[in-house]
Amino acid sequence: MGMPETQTLRHCKGRALFCFMLATVWESASGQIRYSIPEEMEIGTFVGNVAKDLGLDVKQLSDRAVRFASRGRTQYFALNFKSGHLITTERIDREQICGGLEECLLNCEVIVEDKMKLYRVEIEITDINDNAPSFQREEIELKVSEITTPGSRFPLSDAHDSDLGINSLQSYQISSNRHFSLDVQTGTDGVKYAELVLEKSLDREEQAVHDLVLTATDGGDPVRSGTAQIRVVALDVNDNAPVFSESVYKVNVLENVPDGSTILTVKTTDLDEGINKQVIYSFKKITDKASKIFRFDSNTGELTVVGNLDIEEASLYEIEVQAHDGGGLFGRSKILIVVSDVNDNAPEIVLRSLISSIPEDSPIGTVIALLDVQDLDSGENGEVTCSIPSDFPFELKKPFDNYYSLVTDRALDREQVAAYNITVTATDNGTPPLSTTTTIPLRILDTNDNAPFFDKTSYTAYVTENNPRRASIFSLKANDPDWGENARVTYSIIEGDRSEVPLSSSISINSETGALYALRSFDYEQFREIRFQVQAQDGGSPPLSSNVSVTLFILDQNDNTPDILHPSFPTDGSTGVELAPRSSEPGYLVTKVVAVDADSGQNAWLSYQLLKATEPGLFCVGLHSGEIRTARYFVDRDALKQSLVVLVKDSGQPPLTATATVTVVVADSISEILSDLSSPSAPADPQSNLTLYLVIAVASVSCLFFTFIIVLLALRLRRWRNSQLFDSSGVTFSGVPVSQFVGIDGVRAFLHSYSHEVSLTTDSRKSQFNFPKSNYANTVTSQQTREIKDPTVVTEELSTYNGDQTSFQVSL
Secondary structure: OOHHHHHHHHHHHHHHHHHHOOOOOOEOOOOEEEEEEEOOOOOOOEEEEHHHHHOOOHHHHHOOOEEEEEOOOOOOEEEOOOOOEEEEOOOOOHHHHHOOOOOOEEEEEEEEOOOOEEEEEEEEEEOOOOOOOEEOOOEEEEEEEOOOOOOOEEEOOOEEOOOOHHHOEEEEEEOOOOOEEEEEEEOOOOOEEEEEEEOOOOOOOOOOEEEEEEEEEEOOOOOOEEEEEEEEEEEOOOOOOOEEOOOEEEEEEEOOOOOOOEEEEOOEEOOOOHHHHOOEEEEEEOOHHHHOOEEEOOOOOEEEEOOOOOOOOOOEEEEEEEEEOOOOOEEEEEEEEEEEOOOOOOOEEEEEEEOOEEEOOOOOOOEEEEEEEEOOOOHHHHOEEEEOOOOOOEEEEOOOOOEEEEEEOOOOOOOOOOEEEEEEEEEEOOOOOOEEEEEEEEEEEOOOOOOOEEOOOEEEEEEEOOOOOOEEEEEOOEEOOOOHHHHOEEEEEEOOOOOOOOHHHOEEEOOOOOEEEEOOOOOOOOOOEEEEEEEEEEOOOOOOEEEEEEEEEEEOOOOOOOEEEEOOOOOOOOOOEEEEOOOOOOOOEEEEOEEEOOOOHHHHOEEEEEEEEOOOOOEEEOOOOOEEEEOOOOOOOOOOEEEEEEEEEEOOOOOOEEEEEEEEEEOOOHHHHHHHHHOOOOOOOOOHHHHHHHHHHHHHHHHHHHHHHHHHHHHHHHHHHHHHHHHHOOOOOOOOOHHHOOOHHHHHHHHHOOOOEEEEOOOOOOEEEEOOOOOOOOOOOOOOEEEEOOHHHOOOOEEEEEOOEEEEEEOO
């Protein structure tokens, strides 16, 4: 292309840019906008303001919340996210992209990810006169017989102009001569072709060769043209042109036909003889793309495939062929090659938008992904069906022709399925069908939709009384199927309004583990059970909780000795007795020892046994009843007063015991008891020797004590006398403690403390000596009680008589 043509082209582009920059933009109801721009514009040329036309915020574009996608292998456009303008990124050649299509459209998509909205953008590429008509062969040679009659027509090679409309081929002209003219005709397909018409017969002897110039011009502004040199050679007579067997050949070829395959062989007939019958085949009209795919044998007329057929690039090829004989006559025919589709392209799945995680409480219909599904095949081979596993809570919807949206079709539950790997399968309808799969990972985010729950509706715990403080007594566990903070469970004790036990000072719970601790030592005799509720609360927002009832039973320990209710200890200083008639028969119920145990169960089961008796074998005690009965008849040698020690024992481990002393007087009446007490000739009792020994012992101790006091006084007097002598000589004894000197008053007080008290009762033949405690450290410190059988050895003083009991005071 020369310099003038370059300047003309630039001038043309400038005017075209001025005319077409006011691109027509409209928006349909389905969210589609359309722009129009001339071809061959410079890179970076403004196409349209997408942000303004779609009503999008420029800041939203700058935050990358909007995506721009265009189809095809070459990206001709780009979206400026700062300004919202759509600009060109490649040189656009309309003829290269759309070929001979009347309307050339390029499609793009604008995807708003946060709203999951899709806008389709169509850019119409308008034609400019950037291509001049050209001939396939720039030199054309015609052989015309000299006997050819005027009016004969000779087809010429057609010029090709890739432009459309007014910019395409409009006319042919031929250089001035006196033998030929040019006839331009328009075919049924609207294509103009030229024929050379013989106006005057040729005379080989006059001129053997005629050189002509054929010029083809378009209708663009400026007008472009192309030329071809025509060389007409005058021949001798050849009056039959080759004739093809068919005027139009049509052949169907699979797109995967191997290279070197012959798809058609054309046939011609020529009635001439000799050299005029020899036919040579050639392409008359073929596109550059087709010339690289097909080869036409000039001798055999075989049409062979030498390149790759791809229906996605072209589905129909139209080729014109010609046959010329040795005499220069031509025959013409057309070959239509229809490429049949083979399912050789699997569907393609492109993720235009994707959300990797959604909350489990997302509403039905939430969009997860937007998929663009394409298949380069055509017909049924290009029809694609998308599917996902049926057991997933999702479905595919088809908002546009090639787009699918993956949405939820039912409620999600993270506790059942926490994550999905959704396999999307795109399958075409070819034979055999081809498919493509892609996996979309989706994570389900947890929401606090599950309250903690216990394994049981109520719990029962047991703890033995007298337990150590802060000891763990029970543990509870609540489960929460949620995740993270929503599943973190804390425990607390709920104190009811009717609680009889102060829970805050009795029981505590570990808020993290649910372990229950005793804050104090429990006493079964105080309370036997504690009822309360434990609350388990998760860490969600808002938190969820659940309660469970807990009953804590206090188990008894054998920590209480039996308590003797009868016989009770007298409070007036006397001893209670039971009366048993001498005429009692064996089995006579004398009395009953009554005892209770504050414990329970086995620890409170009491048994009774006779531990000690004055007359062994005279009385027996019921093992479980505590009844004291006579075991035999009374005899005269049996003592008037019988002392029984009954052991009361519980059944705990180890067992605890208590003793009860029961005094039984054997007499038929109270008067008999009094007469026995006052009679000096009472029968000798084996216990009288014990009383005698006791009196002798007391007298001996008293004598020793008096001797000690006399010696002590003598020593004190001697020291006092010596001290007086020392005082008269002026010597002072300050080292002797004053407390070591005891006066007469101290001795009298000491002796007074040894007054003895003897108590006698009418229901017993024994008496007691009471020795009070001394007020000094070197005196007898324990109270001793001795019994005497014969009360006549002491001075008696009958002081009172109450019912069946008489008290006597005896002093030594």
